Amino acid sequence: MAMAATLPALLVLCIAFPLTLTSAAGPAQPPLPVLTEDYYAKTCPDFQKIVRETVTDKQSEKPVTAAGTLRLFFHDCMVTGCDASLLISSNHVNKAERDADPNLSLSGDAFDVVRKAKTTLELTCPGVVSCSDILAEATRDLVTMVGGPFYKVKLGRLDGRVSKAELVDANLPRTNQTMDEMIKFFESKGFTVQEMVALSGAHTIGFSHCKEFTGRLFNYNKTTPTDPDMHPKLAEGLKRTCANFIQDPSMSAFNDPITPGKFDNMYYQNLKRRLGLLTSDNALLKDPRTKPLVELYATNQQAFFDAFTKVMEKLSFYGVKTGKDGEVRRRCDTFNDLFSSFYSMALPILFLLLLSISFTESNLTVDYYKNTCPDFQRIVRETVTLKQSAQPATAAGTLRVFFHDCMVEGCDASILIASDNFNVAERDAEINHSLSGDAFDLVTRAKTALELTCPGIVSCADILAEAARDLVTMSGGPYYKVRLGRKDGLVSKASRVEGNLARANQTMDSIINLFAAKGFTVQEMVALTGAHTIGFSHCKEFTDRLFHFSKTTPTDPELHPKLAEGLKRTCANFTTDNTMSAFNDVITPGKFDNVYYQNLKRGLGLLSSDNALVKDSRTRPLVELYSTNQAAFFKAFAHAMEKVSIHEIKTGHKGEVRRRCDAFNSISA
Numbered sequence: 001m002a003m004a005a006t007l008p009a010l011l012v013l014c015i016a017f018p019l020t021l022t023s024a025a026g027p028a029q030p031p032l033p034v035l036t037e038d039y040y041a042k043t044c045p046d047f048q049k050i051v052r053e054t055v056t057d058k059q060s061e062k063p064v065t066a067a068g069t070l071r072l073f074f075h076d077c078m079v080t081g082c083d084a085s086l087l088i089s090s091n092h093v094n095k096a097e098r099d100a101d102p103n104l105s106l107s108g109d110a111f112d113v114v115r116k117a118k119t120t121l122e123l124t125c126p127g128v129v130s131c132s133d134i135l136a137e138a139t140r141d142l143v144t145m146v147g148g149p150f151y152k153v154k155l156g157r158l159d160g161r162v163s164k165a166e167l168v169d170a171n172l173p174r175t176n177q178t179m180d181e182m183i184k185f186f187e188s189k190g191f192t193v194q195e196m197v198a199l200s201g202a203h204t205i206g207f208s209h210c211k212e213f214t215g216r217l218f219n220y221n222k223t224t225p226t227d228p229d230m231h232p233k234l235a236e237g238l239k240r241t242c243a244n245f246i247q248d249p250s251m252s253a254f255n256d257p258i259t260p261g262k263f264d265n266m267y268y269q270n271l272k273r274r275l276g277l278l279t280s281d282n283a284l285l286k287d288p289r290t291k292p293l294v295e296l297y298a299t300n301q302q303a304f305f306d307a308f309t310k311v312m313e314k315l316s317f318y319g320v321k322t323g324k325d326g327e328v329r330r331r332c333d334t335f336n337d338l339f340s341s342f343y344s345m346a347l348p349i350l351f352l353l354l355l356s357i358s359f360t361e362s363n364l365t366v367d368y369y370k371n372t373c374p375d376f377q378r379i380v381r382e383t384v385t386l387k388q389s390a391q392p393a394t395a396a397g398t399l400r401v402f403f404h405d406c407m408v409e410g411c412d413a414s415i416l417i418a419s420d421n422f423n424v425a426e427r428d429a430e431i432n433h434s435l436s437g438d439a440f441d442l443v444t445r446a447k448t449a450l451e452l453t454c455p456g457i458v459s460c461a462d463i464l465a466e467a468a469r470d471l472v473t474m475s476g477g478p479y480y481k482v483r484l485g486r487k488d489g490l491v492s493k494a495s496r497v498e499g500n501l502a503r504a505n506q507t508m509d510s511i512i513n514l515f516a517a518k519g520f521t522v523q524e525m526v527a528l529t530g531a532h533t534i535g536f537s538h539c540k541e542f543t544d545r546l547f548h549f550s551k552t553t554p555t556d557p558e559l560h561p562k563l564a565e566g567l568k569r570t571c572a573n574f575t576t577d578n579t580m581s582a583f584n585d586v587i588t589p590g591k592f593d594n595v596y597y598q599n600l601k602r603g604l605g606l607l608s609s610d611n612a613l614v615k616d617s618r619t620r621p622l623v624e625l626y627s628t629n630q631a632a633f634f635k636a637f638a639h640a641m642e643k644v645s646i647h648e649i650k651t652g653h654k655g656e657v658r659r660r661c662d663a664f665n666s667i668s669a
Helices: 047-061 065-080 108-124 131-145 179-188 193-204 232-241 266-272 279-286 291-299 301-315 336-355 376-390 394-406 437-453 460-474 508-517 522-533 543-547 561-570 595-601 608-615 620-628 630-644
Strands: 207-209 252-254 536-538 581-583
Touching: 047 065, 047 108, 047 131, 065 108, 065 131, 065 193, 108 131, 108 437, 179 193, 179 279, 193 266, 193 279, 193 291, 193 301, 266 279, 266 291, 279 291, 291 301, 376 394, 376 437, 376 460, 394 437, 394 460, 394 522, 394 630, 437 460, 460 630, 508 522, 508 608, 522 595, 522 608, 522 620, 522 630, 543 561, 543 608, 595 608, 595 620, 608 620, 620 630
Parallel strands: none
Antiparallel strands: 207 252, 536 581
């Protein structure tokens, strides 16, 4: 079951739900202590407010967060219980759940929202709130935010001490399972048929990749290529969408094509209309054990909400850890015992290594890791390919993270550092709140794989630079050489961000001055802006052009009327639903090409700063050139990216090779 939707979380019916639950692995558990709604009333009274504010900000910036977090919660609970074991990162001695095959497509933004909440909570009430409670609370809040039912979340879970990839595969359902297999799977974990059907309703939000359902489109059987149970018009559209899914595995479709961003009962209505996407979805309508429930939930949303709330309450208690069985982690991706013993074990070893290292600053080279980590480029490329395939927004997100990193303190991976009790890092500056969690997750995954192969060798800064180039190329953009040998920075402060990054509403004079101050020409600035050929912007970034252009003219007359009309509909409620967004390139949003510049000439530029490029006499000739000559744009972009990638790099004593990308090696750094 592809739980790419938003699961509401957790009331706990202690009366209706037996206290001797079976764990994810099967054996009976001892009686569970009673979790309570006010568990943190005295020890962390702002817990719920902090989580709610964090998820509101994250969902507003990244509308996929709700579906991603719901799926993350389900995948966590079903394996070893609701114990945040899924948040643990792999290391030299253990491959964690997070890196099991079924979990590779989990949303980086879901991991990021938990990290952000944990960071804030540690600043407010350190060592008190578990990561598993944060995930449960955040899931419920996000479900409610997108229209789902509100329910109480009982608290007091502890974080698990085990996370192993090998436990995952047998403990999660698959989209191609038969209904007999699905029912048997859920029953083995103590869930009824009715509860399984209600949980499947989480598919009312989120999406699935083409590889999950193309068997229904092209290879249904030897005589009938397309599943006759699928609506012909849906099948026709999906065939176009997924025509090249083998070459482009990032292609995907909404699980609910009617109201994909709203948590409602439309998923069940779609099943009756033959609009179910997955084989397992369609099976719900065909099987006599599940069809009556589909019929009920399709016509009675309240019945679905009631059933969903009840099963989420039950799920949220599954295999919870309390007492000596768990801990409150200091950081959600690391066990405390590993964290606390790390420095005592690693620092003496590192000291001995440092004695043998020459601290001479060297030039960057393309083959810097040829002898010390020969598989570096292959590992990064494979990680990038898997991540982009699973989360198509990764390319645009990573390119933006790379740029935001380089323009503040240089290309030193300072943007990757997590805030702590003593420092608010760049990552938590206001302008960086909307950075893609999938971009951070990509670097984490690549770093983990590299540390397993060649520990202590490859910098996070080099990983980010290489990954950004690979993703540009994967999206159709130019290949360019990435020279390697950067060190990771020793400073990351949110206070240094503002003023070093361009804003969408800046004048062309101020943008040119900002880039010039950093050593970039007008031509290089215009070429770098071409990165807007992929990605999207939130309505708040451009609604002044739609509704408040001037006192006499509400809409910017230079915006194409049809685009303006469409954007007004899209952004009509942006003040109450600030997740609304639009593609920067409305013609070919997922392809890195020169259509962005062609759009500017047609009045299809989204941001004020985009439109300014075609108006200003210093930049318009370059827009004209790049719009008609893609090779010229690619050449200029490659040159500018090579220049950006060596901006204020750190080498020698000025940097380090971090052991993990979100923390300095030194505690005092």
